[in-house]
Amino acid sequence: MKFRMTFPLLTILCWGLVALLAGILPLEPDRINLEKVLVPPDWQSWLGYDDLGRAIVDRLVMGARTSLLVAICVVFISAVFGTLLGILAGSIGGRWDQCFVIILDIFMAFPGILLAIALAGLLGPGILNAVIALSIVGWVGFARLARAQTLSIKHREHIMAAHALGMRGWRIGRQHILPLITAPLIVEATFAVAATVIAEASLSFLGLGVQAPAASWGSMIREGTRYMLVAPHMVLAPGIAICVVVLSINLLGDQFRDRIDVRQLKPLS
Amino acid sequence: MLNYLVKRIFTAVIVILGVSTAVFLLIHVVPGDPIQAMLGETALPGNIEAIRIALGLDLPIHQQWLEFMRGLLRFDLGESLYSRRAVAEIIYERLGPTAVLAFASLVIAMLIAFPLGILAAICKNTIWDSLAMSFSILGVAIPNFWMGPVLILVFSIGLGWLPVSGHESISSLVLPALTLGTALAAILSRMIRSALLEVLNEDYIIAARARGLSTLHILLQHALPNAALPVITVLGMQFGNLLAGAVITETIFSWPGIGQLTIESIQRRDYPVVQACVLLISITYVFINLVTDLCYGMVDPRVRVEQ
Secondary structure, eight states, X not given: OOHHHHHHHHHHHHHHHHHHHTTTSOOOTTOOOGGGTTOOOOSSSTTOBOTTSOBHHHHHHHHHHHHHHHHHHHHHHHHHHHHHHHHHHHHHOHHHHHHHHHHHHHHHTSOTTHHHHHHHHHHOSSHHHHHHHHHHHHHHHHHHHHHHHHHHHTTSHHHHHXXXXXXXXHHHIIIIIHHHHHHHHXXXXXXXXXXXXXXXXXXXXXXXXXXXXXXXXXXXXXXXXTXXXXXXXXXXXXXXXXXXXXXXXXXXXXXHHHHHTOTTOOOOO | OHHHHHHXXXXXXXXXXXXXXHHHHHGGGSSSOHHHHHXXXXXXXXXXXXXXXXXXXXXXXHHHHHHHHHXXXXXXXXXXXTTOSBHHHHHHHHHHHHHHHHHHHHHHHHHHHHHHHHHHXXXXXXXXXXXXXXXXXXXXXXXXXXXXXXXXXXXXXXXXXSOSSOSSSTHHHHHHHHHHHHHHHHHHHHHHHHHHHHHHTSHHHHHHHHTTOOHHHIIIIIIHHHHHHHHHHHHHHHHHHHHHHHHHHHHHHTOOSHHXXXXXXXXXXXXXXXXXXHHHHHHHHHHHHHHHHHHHHXXXXXXXXXX
């Protein structure tokens, strides 16, 4: 296998493993040790300690769990709802479909994570509200893609045949449309995971995601910015973690996309 | 063409109407009583009632919506709950800094993206191409709330060249604009590369080469204008990300724009200001996309004919 495939796969595997094992490993992410406040990395603790003397390695592992958990929840909810609605609108067509497109346009008029920031801010900080806010924003991409793909295949012969045989709409959707549009949706989901990791970290950075003392890579960077003069390691470690994970997922998404070669897909940022 | 124009503007108006309604509904997603949430547990019932009436939250919802829309048409966005000043006035003060930052980021993004994208396309499959595209992939993966602190670490704390925050001088604009601009440059350079590659294979480019024109001439006169359309589309779409990114970047650098105001207002639970900020950013985004769409015809005569 090429480096472009092994590097992202290994990184994502590591991320998943660390996140899964976070509950079992003997970690003390919340243990305050005032003797170790802002101690830089050394041989005993790889990444040093933060402003409360908590080990940054331990908090990084907990942050990995937070980001994986949020990413999986958000992408799952968005993909299920978005795909369902997209297929529905695409196969019904007509007025309903036009209304649906306008609703999609309205959601897409809120740039980037602005709507998520506003929603998370108004719902109140917390990881659950962050998941809700990001899902409300996230389904749109899936819906748009699922609708467009459904429109492009709904006049194929096997689907007409299924209609002629009197098959019910939802069964046609599940058995004849969904399997044909899964590949581009998987590519979309891969990029959505990367986007969600950054979005969750952004919300936590702004203080709208996970709440102290729970750790998120975003909140770790936020805490670190106050001590940048004396302890730059507080900012560097979680930032590099985010970059490596997001980079790997994007590389993997690129590979997927090249394999299925769907030209109309746009890269998520 | 006229048909297309009318249709496109009509859609934009409907979307703006929908966006306004969504923003109006935002205050209704606050769990429980938004006024109670704002004033805290110890609020007196009399105060809660007074603010409810001031915000018009005691009216039935359709009437609230009508009032909100009527206000919008008069640029009356209500009153800040925090400073008791008119929201429009507060927003107006913050517009300038955000516009300056957005413009500077756009310029930086283009200054980075065009040379990189062109270099990558001309030197396809060489080390230059790989380097340029590595920058692009990396630039997308680096979040701006990390890029900002790292730039501060290097240029302000390490080298002492630029100020950490504030907006007094041009030098304090450099780091925030660089933070926002590089993210956009990453996406843009990739787009420029692929748009150019597609064009460079066309017959008229080969013909131009056969006529002995210089590479620079071919690029500027024949390739770039034809590659402009997808690049402009991406630029328009990414401008929204730039505006959303400004919310975070302005917070990092204490840049007194709309983005910082949004976060401050969220923290103060100053709902009318949050609504106004979100509305303003979104409408700007819709407007810019409309303008980009309408620009197509100007940039590319083929579009005029097709439409």
